[in-house]
Amino acid sequence: MAKESAISKAFAATFVILTVSVIAGIVVMSIFYSTQIAKMNPTPRPPPQSTTTSLPPVIRLPKNLIPQRYNVLLQPHLYTRITEVVNVTSPNQTMVFTGNSTVSFHCVLGTRAIYLNSMDLAVSDPVVMNKDTNERIGVSSVENHKDESNFLEIQLNDALAAGGNYSLFLAFKGEIRTLHGMFVSTYVEGSPAYEGDESTERFLTATHLEPIDARKVFPCFDEPDMKAVFDVTIIHRIGTTAQGNADIRESNNFDDDWKITFFHPTPKMSTYLFAFVVSEFASTNSPTDGRVKIKTYARPDATAAGHTQYAANITEKILKFYESRYGIDYEQKKLTQIAMPDLAAEAMENWGLVTYQEGSLLYEEGVSSLLHKEVIASLIAHELAHQWFGNLVTMKWWNEVWLNEGFATYESFFAVDHVEPTFQLKEAHIMSNLHAAFEQDALASSHPLSPPRDDVQMIYEIYDMFDSITYCKGAAVLRMLADIVTERVFTKGIKMYLSDFSYKNTDQNDLWECIQKAEYEDGGHTNVATVMNTWTKQIGYPVITINTTNGEVYQKHFLFNQSLESGLWWNVPIRVMSNTPKSSLIWLVSSDPVRKDEFISKNGEWILANVNCAGYYRVNYNPENWERLLTQMESNPHKIPLMNRGQLVDDAFNLARAKLVEVTLALNSTRFLRNEREFIPWESTVRNLEYFVLMFDRSEVYGPMQAYLCEQVKGLYNFVRNDTDNSQVPTDHSLQHSQITAIEVACSNGLPECLEMATKMFANWMNTNSTNKIHPNLRSVIYCQAVAAGGREEWDFAWNKFQNSSDTSEKDQLRQALSCTKKIWLLNRYLGYTLDPEKIRLMDVASTINYIAKNVAGQALAWNFIRAHWEYVSQGDAVMLIEGVTRRFSTQFELDELKRFATDYNLLGRVVQQAIEQTQVNIQWVSENKDSILEWFESETAL
Template sequence: MLTRVVRPNLLRVMASAKRAFSRLPSTVVPSNYAIHLHPDLEKFTFAGKETISVEVKEAVKEIKLNCLDIEISSASYRSQESASVQAKWTYNKDDELVTLSFAESLRPGPGSLSIDFTGELNDKMKGFYRSKYKSPEGEDRFAAVTQFEPTDARRAFPCWDEPAVKATFDVTLVAPKNRVALSNMDVVEEKDCDSNLKEIRFSRTPIMSTYLLAFVVGEYDYVEDKTSNGVLVRVYTPVGKKEQGRFALEVTLKSLPFYKDYFGIAYPLNKMDLIAISDFAAGAMENWGLVTYRETCLLIDPENSSSMTKQRVAIVVAHELAHQWFGNLVTMEWWTHLWLNEGFASFMEYLVVDKYFPEYRIWDQFVAQDTARALELDALRSSHAIEVPVGHPSEIDEIFDLISYSKGASVIRMLHNWIGDKAFRTGLNHYLEKFSYKNAFTEDLWNSLEWASDKPVERVMRTWTEKMGFPVLTVSEKKEGNTRILEFSQSKFSADGASSDDSYHWLIPVSLSCASKPEEVRAEFLIEEKTKSVKIENVASTDWIKVNPGQFGFYRVKYSSEMLSSLLPGIKSQTLPARDRLGLTSDLFALARAGVSGSVDYLRLVECFSNEEDFNVMSDIGNSLSTFRILLSNIDLDGAFHPFAVKVFEKLGDKLGWDAKEGEGHVDALLRSLVIGKLGYYGHQKTVEEAKERVLDHAKETRVLPADLRVPAYITSLAHGDEAMFDALLGVFRKATLQEERMRVARCLGCVRDPSLIEKTLKFSLSDEVRAQDTVFVITSCCGTKSGRELTWKFLQENFPLLHDRYEGGFLLSRLIKETCQHFASEEKAQEIEAFFKANPAPAAERNVLQACENVRLNAAWIKRDGEAIRDWLTKEK
C-alpha cells in the first residue's frame, strides 16, 4: 500500500513488480537537453548529437541512462572547472540502459554530457519511426514521426526516460527543404544547410518529461486560427485534405479557453499543433504543443464522416488537450499513478463536449460505454487496482487499459458528484498551482480536494484506487406508512458470483431518488459499514425508490424482488429517467451473467423495454444481447436467439426507417445506425434486402449511402452475403481515400459467415493493403461466430511470431490476444490457450491472457448453469 512513509523505497526499487527492476540512480540528473537530429527518409536512419546539462550530486565513475536501439559513437563529460573527459560505454538491452564509464570519478557540481549517436527510423510505431503515406499523385512516401509514451524516448536519444526526471529541451532538426518540420515549440531560426536540406531550431520547451517530447518531418497542409486568448492553433492534415481539419480546429478553439477557465490556469505555450499521422498505434498522444493523432481521430469529411466519428473526434481532441494540464503541466511521479493522467483526461473530455455539444447527450453515453465497460472488466479476478505497482517497461503498457481510463474517469465522476463542482474546481486549481512543472502522487490530489471540500476525500477515495474491484449493494425495504426503512449491505461483486472476501470494504457515496420526483436526489449518505439502515420520510407507499440515480456511483445494485417489481412500471412508462433505466438493465444483466439471478429473467426483462426509444438504453441492451449471442453460438443456439433479438428492435426499426427525418439530431442518427445494424445482423428480412441493395448501389457509385448508415449496411450485407458482396466491399475499400471509410469496410469484413471468406479476411489483414495499426481490428472482427473464432485462433497461433514481433510491448498485441481468445466456452479451450502462451510468452500481455482465460471459464460456467433454461425459453418463444 502506497503511503508517503514508503515512498523512497518505491522510487528506487519496484519490489512488487514482475521483473526485478531499479529506477535510474539519482546521482546525476539532467536540467536541459540540446538535441540535434537528422532523419534520413530514404535510408530510414537518423544521426543525432546531444549536449545534456547535468548536475552531479555525488562523486561517480559512471552515469546510467536509458538507451535502446541506439548506437553511440562518442561520449564525453565536461565540468565547469575541467577539460572534457572521454567515456566508454556498455549496453544492457534487457534493462534498456547504457552505462557511461570514466577513468576518474566525476566531481559533484554542474557539467555537460555530450553524446553522438545513430539510430533506425523503425517501422514499429514507437520511438522515432517512419510512417508511410501516399502523395496526392499516388506515390509512396515516408514521414519521420515520434511516439515516446511510455518509455520510447530512449529509442531516439540516450536520456533519463522516467516521468519524474524532468528537464527543458532545445530541439534542432535537419530536414529536406520540401518537408514540414515540427516540434513541441515554435520555430526560432531556419537556415539552409545545402541545396536540399534546411536546419530548423525550435525555442526551448518548459520543464517536462521525456515522454512528452515530439518531432515530425513530412508533407502536410494545415488550417489555423487563434483562441480567444491568442494561442495559435494549427491542425495539420495530409496534403490536399486541410478542410478535414476544420472540425478539430473548432473543438480546440473551444477547449483551450474552457480548460483555462475551469482550472484557473492558462495554457502556457504560445502555439498548439494537432497533426494526423498515417501510421499510429494509439488514438492520439498529448505531446506538449504538438499532439499526434490517428487520421480517424482527427479528420472529418463533411460528406463521408459519420456522426459517431465526429463525436469521437470531439472526445479525443478534448481528451488530449486536457492532458496539457493533467499530465504535462503536472505529471505523475511514476507509472503506478498513470490514472492521474488518463482518468482525469477521460473525465474532463466529457465536460467540454457536454458544454459545447449538448445534443450529443454525452454523459448518458459515458455511463453506457465507459462505466459499463469498466464494471465488466473490474468484476474479473484478473483485474487490477487503479494504482498498480509497475517497474520494467514491459509491464507499463499493460495498465493502459479500461481500469486506468474508464474506471479512473468513473470514480472521478463519482467524486465530483459527491463533493460538488465548486469544491472540485477549487481543489484542482490548488493542486495544479502547487505542482506546476513538477510531479505528483495520487494523495497529493486527494489532499487538495479534501482541503477544498472539507470532506474525507483521501479516506474515501483510497478504498477505490488502492484495491481492485467494486461493491454490489444489496438493498431491501420495509414500509411503515409514508416512511421507508432501507437495509443496505455491501460485498465485492465478482463475475463468477462467488462469495466475496470479507476484507473487501469500500466507503460508498450513495444517493436515492423516488417516483414522485424522479429527476431529484431525495437522500445522500456515505455507507462506511458492511451493513447500514437508512430511514426515508414522506415517501408514498406506491412510489418506487431508485438507488444510484444518474448512475454516478461505481457499483452495482441488487434489489429485493419487491423493490425491483416496483421499478418495472417506471421502465414501461419511461417515468424512470433514461440513465436510470440504463443502469437498471446493466446491473440486472451483470447479475444474470454472474449467476446471481437467472438469464431467462433478464431476457424477460428486456421485453419490458418494448416502448424504449432512447439510444443509450438500447445500446446497452444491444451490447448485452450481443454477449448472449456470442455465448450461445458456442452451443449452436445463436440461430434460435436471433428471432428474439429481432423482436426487441423491430418496432423501433419500423418507426425509424432508413432515411433521416426533418428535425432529427445527432442522437437520432446514432439510434438509427444501431437499430438497423442489429436488425440486419440478426436476419430481419426487409432490413437485409434493403442493406444489400443499398450497398451494391453504393459500390457501383449509383447511389451514395449516407455515412451514418454505412457500418450497419456493411455489417448486414456481409453477414448475409456471398463472395460477390465481399468483393464489392473490398472494391469500396480500395477506392476510398478517406481512412475512416477504409476502416469502416475493413472492420466489417469479419462479419462474413462463410469459413472461406473468413480465411480470406484473415489473409487480407496481413496484406500490404492494411496498415499495421489496423491489422488487429480486422483480425478480431472475425471472432463473432463459432467458426470464426476457431479460424481466428488458429490464425493467431500460426502467425504469432510475426504479430508478436510487430506489436511487442504495445497495447495492440494485448487487445489482439484478449479479443481473439475470450469468447470460447470450455475448460479445454482455456487450458489450450494457457499452454500456447506458456510456450510462446508475451510478457506485456500476461494479464490479458489471464483475463481471456477467466472469461472462457466464466462462459463455460454460464452455459452449464443456464444453457438449457435459455434453450427451453427460446424454443417456447419461437
C-alpha cells in the first residue's frame, strides 16, 4: 500500500466548503410515470448473504430507486513525477484517491433501505435528504456486503415515500489500481517535450470501468439500465490536465499544488461509461467544421512527432459517416481520444472520452507498417459506432451486450470502407469475423447471443459475455438479417431503433420491432423476430447438407463433437448459385429434409450455397459436387466469388474436424493454392492448417506437411519475391497482406530462399546497428523468422531494440519476434521477464506468454509457467492466457493437467469449459486422423 500524501489545512477547509456547496447546489430532476404507484408497503431488504450457503447471492439492485443525477468530486493524490525518493523501495508516490458524491434519485416504491454498489471504498458521512421538503432523514446503519453483490446498504430511520425525490451524499476514499477502476499508468518522457529535463518516468491516472468497476471509483447504482446525468469535478495536480466525458466548464488553480476542473453535465448515460484522465499529455486537433471539437491526446513526445496525426485525420470522417448513416448527430460538443500507455482493453468507448492502448492508436511514418493503419481505422470506427450503439442506446442488462458490441463490429465494416476505400477491407473483415465466431460456436459449451437474464448474474458470468460470440457472431447475424430484408430496409430500421430509444435501454425485441416496421413499410413479409430468435436465443449454428443429385437439403446443429445429441434447428436463408452468376434465396425452416429444384445439378454443373457467405452457417455437399467445386477452384477459381473461395476451404476443414467429411477432402481443397494470389483464400487455408500444425508439430506428420506447404507457397512467394528481396511492398493493399503470408508460410516451412532473405535483412540491421532498412510492412515477419533461425546474438539484439524503442508499433513487433526463438533457455528467460513490469507491462503479459506458447519449443514452458505464477499473470487477461496456452493440448495427460489446474484455482468461467471440451475434441480427432493425414502428405510430396 502506497503512502497517502498529507492534505494541507487550507485545502481541507476548502474541501469541506466545496462539499457543502455541492449538496446545496444539486439541480432537481424528476421522473414522471404514467401510472402513479399508490400506497405500498416498504420494499423488503434483499435476503442476507451467507458465505456458507451454496446458493448464489442476490446481486441485482432493487428497482425501487431510480437515479437521476450524480454530483461527483474526485481527487487522485498521485504525483505525475517522482520528485523525491525517500529510499529505494519507497518513493514519495501515493496511490490514494478521495472524493464525495451526491446522487439524486426518485423513489417509485416506498422503502427504509437504500441499496447501491460500492467496492473497496472506505465510505463515510452519509447524508440523506428529502429534496421535496429539504428535510434530512436519519441513517441508522451503513453496511458494505462482503459478497459479489458489492451492495452498500444504508438503513434509514424513516421510510422513503413512493413518488418522492431524495438525495444521498457520501464521502469516500479508495486506492488507485492497476488496469481497472481508477488506475495508474506510466511512461518515460524527456526532451524535447520537457526542455532541460532528463528523461524520467511519468505517471497519469485514468479510469476503465466496463462492465462493473464504476463502484470502485464512487458509490453508485452500477447497472446499465440505471442511467443518470453526471456533474463531475476533478481536483488534480497543477501542471496536469483533466479530461472527462463532457467539455470543461471551468478550470482554476486551487492553491500552490492543486487545480480544480469543473465539467459540463454529461448526457444521460450508464455508469460504466463514466471516465476521466489526469495527465500531462499533449493533443492534436482534428480538422472539423467546428460543431464538434475533436482532440487526440498522447505522450507529448509522440504528439510532437506527429504519431497522432493519422488518427486525428480520419476521426471526423468516421464521425460524419455515422451521423449521415443514422440521421442522428453525435450528442456531445467534444470528442476526446487518448492513447494510453496502459489499458486493460484495446479500447474503451467512454462517451466523449475514448481511450485506446497507444499501440492501437499511434502511427509513425516510416516505422509503423502501412497495414497498421487498418488497425487504427477499424478500432476508431468500432469505438465511434458505440457512441450510438451502447452510449446513446444501451442494452438493459449484460446478457444482451451483443446489442452494443455486435453492432459496433458490424458498423465498423462500412465506416472503414468509407474512410479508406483503397484498403478494400470489408470482405476480409467480414470473413475474419465470421470464422472467429464459427470456431467458438462449434463447441457445446458456447452460449446464446442473448441468454436468459438469470444466466448472467455473477461477475465471472458478466465478463464471460465479452467474447467472440458477442462481438463476431453478433455482427454476423446482423449482416445476415441485412441480407434478408435488404441493407436499405435494415438501415431504415436501425435509424428508427436509435431514434425511438435514445437515452434509453433496450432488449433485442425492441430491435426486431423497429426492423419489422421498416420491413412492412417496404412491402416485405419476413417475420423478423421469428427468424432471428432462432439465431440469438440458442447456441450454435447449422450445417446445411445438400445433395445436388436429387435436390435434397437438410440442416443439423454443427458441433466439433458430433456424438453429442442436439435437436436444435434454425430459420435458414440460403442463397444459391450454379456456374451462372445468378443467385436465388431459399428458406429452410425445419430440421426435416426437403427437396428443392434449385439444388439439383443440371448437366454436371456445380451448385454453390451461401453466396458471399451472407448466412451464418456451414455448407456440406455430396462428394460429386465437392469434386466439381474443387476442380473449378484449380482450373478457373474466379468463377467462384472470392469470399466463397475462402469459405469452401474453411467449411471443408471444419467439416473434417467434425467427421462429416473425410479429412482428405479438406486437404484436397488446398491444391488450388499453387496458382492463387488473393489474400482471403490464403488466409483461410493458413488459419485452418494452423490447427494441423498445433496437433502434429510434435509428431512425424510435421515433416511431410512442411514439404507440401513449401511447394504450395512457391508460386505466391515468387510472385512477390522481387518486391520482397528489395524490401519493398506491392502497391495493391490486398497484395501487401498476401506478401506477408507468403513470407511467413515460406520461411516457417523452410523454403531456403526465404530463410536466406530474412536472415540477411536482419543481419544487415544488426551490422549497421542504427539504420533499419527493412520495410515497416515486413518487419514483424522478418524479425520473427530471423530470431527463429538465429541464436543468442539475434535475440539479445532484438531485446535491446525493444527496450530502447519509444515507438509502440516497433515495440509490439519486437515483443512478438522475441518469442520465435527455438532456444529453450532464451524462452525461459523471456518468460521470467514477464514477471517484471519494468520489462514487460502487465497489460502485455498474457499476449507475450501466448506468443511463447504458440512456439512449439515454448508450449510446455508456458504451461508450467502460468501454473507457477497464476496469481500475477492472470491479472492481465486470464481468458486470453487459458485460450492461448491450451490450444495445442491433444493428449489425455494434458487434459488431466488442465482439469487439475481448473480445480486448484477454482476457475469457473466458460473459457475453462471450452478449453476442456476442445482438448477432448483434439484427442479424439488426432487419434482418428493422424494416419490418413500422414499418408496424404507423404503421397503429395512423393509426386
